[in-house]
Amino acid sequence: MSEPALGEEDRRGLEKGVAEFNAGYFFECHDTLEDVWSGIRGPLRDFFQGLIQVSVGLYHFGNGNRGGALTMLDRGLTRLAKYPDRCCGLDLLGLRREVAEWRARIEAGEAFPGDRARLPKYRLEPHHSDGSPGR
Numbered sequence: 001m002s003e004p005a006l007g008e009e010d011r012r013g014l015e016k017g018v019a020e021f022n023a024g025y026f027f028e029c030h031d032t033l034e035d036v037w038s039g040i041r042g043p044l045r046d047f048f049q050g051l052i053q054v055s056v057g058l059y060h061f062g063n064g065n066r067g068g069a070l071t072m073l074d075r076g077l078t079r080l081a082k083y084p085d086r087c088c089g090l091d092l093l094g095l096r097r098e099v100a101e102w103r104a105r106i107e108a109g110e111a112f113p114g115d116r117a118r119l120p121k122y123r124l125e126p127h128h129s130d131g132s133p134g135r
Helices: 008-022 026-039 045-062 066-080 092-107
Strands: none
Touching (some): 008 045, 026 045, 045 066, 045 092
16 A cells, blocks of 8 residues: 555644654544544545544553553554554554554553653654655
């Protein structure tokens, strides 16, 4: 699958959602990415839904809802599995690995970390003015 391009408004929404996710604001990330997702048609719809589900999974984990966390992380990983290792400038290879590792930790009973820096991160390449992701 070739990498679909995002419009400027959708790219700004993705960047905002990435910043919120990486700061540990999982609920806010969910809201931001859902706003983008609601206007997306075509192959990127499941990509955004997968990112939303990962965010909701970590939100549930932070609130002690392990069952909800596991379910949403599983759904997110399933949706993101069909995309290449990099999509819209986002490192999906690393994200899928980190989410799978945390999914196993949650299932094993590990507590939500006091240091949110240990949680998965969305890693997004810089955006070029021509609309292409940076390398």
